Amino acid sequence: MEEMKGTIQPQLIAARKAKQVMLKLSLEQKKEVLTGIARSLVEHSQEIMVENKRDLDRMDPADSKYDRLLLDNSRIENLAKSVLDVANLADPTGQTLSTRTMSNGLYVVKKTVPLGVVGVIYESRPNVTVDVACLCIQSGNVCLLRGGSDAWYTNSYLISLIQEVLRKQNLDTSIVQLLPTDRELVTELLEATAFVDIIIPRGSQSLIDFVRENAKVPVIETGAGVCHTFVDASANIDMAAKIVANAKISRPSVCNSLDTVLLEKTIVESFLSTLAPLFLEHEVQVFADERSYNVLSALGYPHLKMAQESDFGREFLDLICSIKVLDGLDDALTHIANYSSKHSECIVSENQQNITTFMELVDAAAVYANASTRFTDGGEFGLGAEIGISTQKLHARGPFALEKLVTEKWFVIGQGQIR
Numbered sequence: 001m002e003e004m005k006g007t008i009q010p011q012l013i014a015a016r017k018a019k020q021v022m023l024k025l026s027l028e029q030k031k032e033v034l035t036g037i038a039r040s041l042v043e044h045s046q047e048i049m050v051e052n053k054r055d056l057d058r059m060d061p062a063d064s065k066y067d068r069l070l071l072d073n074s075r076i077e078n079l080a081k082s083v084l085d086v087a088n089l090a091d092p093t094g095q096t097l098s099t100r101t102m103s104n105g106l107y108v109v110k111k112t113v114p115l116g117v118v119g120v121i122y123e124s125r126p127n128v129t130v131d132v133a134c135l136c137i138q139s140g141n142v143c144l145l146r147g148g149s150d151a152w153y154t155n156s157y158l159i160s161l162i163q164e165v166l167r168k169q170n171l172d173t174s175i176v177q178l179l180p181t182d183r184e185l186v187t188e189l190l191e192a193t194a195f196v197d198i199i200i201p202r203g204s205q206s207l208i209d210f211v212r213e214n215a216k217v218p219v220i221e222t223g224a225g226v227c228h229t230f231v232d233a234s235a236n237i238d239m240a241a242k243i244v245a246n247a248k249i250s251r252p253s254v255c256n257s258l259d260t261v262l263l264e265k266t267i268v269e270s271f272l273s274t275l276a277p278l279f280l281e282h283e284v285q286v287f288a289d290e291r292s293y294n295v296l297s298a299l300g301y302p303h304l305k306m307a308q309e310s311d312f313g314r315e316f317l318d319l320i321c322s323i324k325v326l327d328g329l330d331d332a333l334t335h336i337a338n339y340s341s342k343h344s345e346c347i348v349s350e351n352q353q354n355i356t357t358f359m360e361l362v363d364a365a366a367v368y369a370n371a372s373t374r375f376t377d378g379g380e381f382g383l384g385a386e387i388g389i390s391t392q393k394l395h396a397r398g399p400f401a402l403e404k405l406v407t408e409k410w411f412v413i414g415q416g417q418i419r
Contacts, residue, residue: 012195014174034087036165038080051157064318112406114140116197123203126154131385139405149181190215202388222388225255225343230262230332232349240348245278256376287311291325313339344373365398
């Protein structure tokens with residue numbers, strides 16, 4: 001499959017035209033499309049893995065993006081299941097938010113409507129291709145997908161399956177389109193105010209910054225995750241170690257994985273003695289401040305380096321984390337305020353006052369008490385698939401899922417009133 005070159009103007013025009021098609025689809029029609037996509041993913045799982053291997057063969061297996069790019073049978077089955085989950089969600093459009101009759105007799109109704117044409121720019125996660133396409137279909141939106149070049153073969157094949165389902169149901173295949181990966185064409189998308197209603201970047205901080213700084217189309221950020229876990233003096237040490245290990249090890253390449261462990265000074269030795277074997281099993285590299293370095297060095301932990309200032313506030317996306325010892329809760333709050341990306345933050349504590357203070361004062365899309373930050377996910381929150389985790393405060397915050405792919409529209413009905 002060849003990439004388009006030169007311009008995306010024809011695709012932009014086709015997307016704008018497809019908006020009218022989407023507005024006419026009933027919930028049942030959309031459900032039929034999504035059910036067909038889920039079935040097609042399962043039926044063509046072997047072909048998907050063949051195309052995925054073409055992408056994987058171009059990447060170093062040691063690259064932290066390798067795991068995010070990988071699609072195996074289990075992941076494809078879970079992807080198909082997530083499509084069916086979206087198909088069974090309520091239609092977020094056409095919902096009446098308010099009604100009122102004004103003193104002049106005008107009847108004013110506020111309803112939810114689709115955003116329109118949604119452009120999503122993302123990196124090496126082909127599951128995003130399917131998630132975004134299905135969320136947009138269910139919410140009545142058209143989507144323009146610009147994935148990374150490292151996932152080109154996988155994304156192209158996935159889009160071909162989705163478009164074939166649309167074609168079989170006599171629908172415009174421009175409802176879901178994959179844009180070329182040429183870097184110079186990204187600017188054309190970012191400036192396409194006549195065709196695109198919203199741009200959503202999903203990926204590294206550099207990608208998000210580039211989109212924010214260069215877009216003329218409105219942007220909703222799904223931010224990079226710099227996630228902290230603060231282990232309080234009162235914490236259950238065994239539970240805290242398991243939470244930290246899970247947040248770092250279970251899937252280190254995703255945005256809700258742990259980056260920095262903050263430790264109250266009185267529990268450093270007991271906590272690190274419990275955590276070290278869990279980290280050692282997966283060869284987690286640790287950038288430790290002086291106090292935690294001395295403890296881990298005495299324990300003989302081999303994957304250890306002295307932390308630099310730049311190791312805090314850093315999203316590792318790998319089996320790497322930093323550790324800092326603090327005097328208490330106030331210091332933890334200050335550290336998080338200085339270094340957090342406002343994604344997901346956690347406290348492990350048995351002190352209810354500290355838990356309440358932490359959760360109320362930390363500025364993040366999701367705050368946790370005694371649970372892994374790995375739960376920040378649309379599916380885990382009962383929202384179905386997601387486009388990403390929004391770390392900004394306008395329109396959407398946290399898992400950016402189906403319910404947020406709408407905007408508002410006012411319907412005003414009169415009997416000849418003039419002003």
